[in-house]
Amino acid sequence: MNLLKLDNLSYRYSDALEDEYVLKNINMSFEKGKVYAIKGKSGSGKTTLLSLISGLEKNYEGKILYADEELSKMDLDKYRNTDVGIVFQSYNLLPSYTALENIILSMDINNSKNIDKRKKALELMKQVGLKEEQADRMVLRLSGGEQQRIAIARSLSYNPKIILADEPTGNLDKDTENQILNILISLAHDDDKCVIIVTHSENVCNRADVVYDLKKINGRK
């Protein structure tokens, strides 16, 4: 069963010409328990597509259906802090917060109740391969790989059904890239998450269950 479906999705910037689409007639579908890679060159609209799926942009044409519900009609703030977890290439953590505080803040925004937030955050850190002693460090004192793990832990903190990752390994070395990929693949295969990775890395594409090539499916001129 499709968790997320893009139906003739098209998008152009508000200041663009009438026919100047970034994305044109995109049709995709995503299921739980699988890793999807969306590949394409720089400027092919990968990040824009992710923005649309994550509900950060909503002036699109066509349909984005999440659990058969039109995304643009949903409360997108709630969607972002309940149903999707977003992992960025540049991590987008709050630098004045500690690793643990970044994860707990996300749970706070989700309004998670009746749980020991600190305990859960430490469990998530352990799940993504971080040690407890790193919990109270300011994120800027962590390496790039560690920061990306924190970003993944944050995105998992409210147990979303979809994990969206925008070039999650773009800033990382080969070994770290593989470690991060292992975590994301495990989330799909072991925890039944739908993991969507936007990437231009062949390594990521090779390990994904399904690969969408924007060059082939984007109908823009």
Next chain:
Amino acid sequence: MYIFKNAWKNIIRNKGRNILIGIIFIVIAASASISLAIRNSANSLINSYKESTDTTATITVNRDNMRQNMTPPSDSGEDSESNIEKISSEFKEASKISSDDIKNYADSKYVKSYYYSMSVGVDSDLTKVESSSGNEIGRGPHGMESSTDFTLTGYSSIDGMTNFINGTYKITSGEVFSDFEGNYAIINSELATQNNLKVGDSITFTDPNNSENTVTLEITGIYEDNDSTQKMSMFTSSANTIITNTKVVEDFSSKDDDLKVNTNPTFVLTSEKVLDKFSSELTSKGLSEYLTVSSNLDQVESATSTILNVKGFATTFLIITLIIGAIVLFVINMINIRERKYEIGVLRTIGMKKSLLCLQFISEIIIVSVAALLIGAGIGAASSVPVANSLLQNEITSSEEKVNEISSNFGHGPGGDRESSNMKFNKMSGNPNFKKIDNINALVNFKVLLELLGIGLVLTIISSASSMIAIQRFSPLTILKERS
């Protein structure tokens, strides 16, 4: 709620920025609390001064009317002289106010109480105090002069003896008579010394027109004239003035129709608002067109003028502080928001609602501003009294300089101590009985704190307006793209 927890943590995390905002708030709060304390205290001081000072009305010469009537016709000089004589005679007749007239005027719903004095020129075997001008330039209620050795001044009650009330005269021996119907007198200490008189002695005065008309008074007290303005001059105007009651003066003058009696009534009104009505009532009761009703309102205004100036200065200072403070806070917060654009982007991306984000940013400003307001109010409370009194002293000094300037114009020089100067000023304001306010107890009370809280709220809204606008306008995706 996590919003407030986060707000508090953010304040701690960004100490430098919040200390800067806090300092600006403290300066504004301290300045505002000083200004508000001065304003409120000045208001209550003026109100209590007015409440404690009765509005009184007296009957004086209507100089405008006299001048108008005395204007000679343009073509005939002879006619003009006879016209002036006619007016003078009419005026003399009109200015005779009897005690019955006063009782009639005082029988009004606008009058709380009344008192009056009567003065008449008399002769005596006593040796007058030569340096005194009191009897020779007798200052009757209507500025009329007498040419006798002594002046017999009677008061209807103790209320009218204002020189004793305000401390200008002070009894040095005996006491002021309490029987306002008997033949009693109090005399100046200079006259007593000159004639070797003491309490219990009797003194006799004679009608200058009729030597058979005499009155003998028993001395019940001897007073000293402390009028500091006269310490500078050669004359003590009261030395040849004998103080008695109005019954004595009335009985004495009733035996001689030609004797000139100056009557000076004072009516204590129910409020300052009824002055015009009372004046109209007196006109309808037959008050001459050459006389008019005047009040002490100008004198009250004069006594509170310095405090009004200080209040005006405090208000201006408050407005300027608030305008500058609001602008500075708005700009600082705008810069602050630009610095925190990334944080806004991240929080919006992970699903934080705009309204909650606004609430968090406003909470941060409120926490800082409330803490700063309390500190500022404390500083304001500690400094408001000395600052207010310093402003008041500057204002008083400025007034005194004006008085000294006027004094030097008369060739009297700027000299004299402060008290003397103040008295001169009061005299020149036509205001001998009104002590100027020279101290202000500016308190930061509950009302001031409430006003301060209102100001703080307005400033917080102004300064957080930049945050709210930015949060509404910023697109999280654009922010994060810019960052990347």
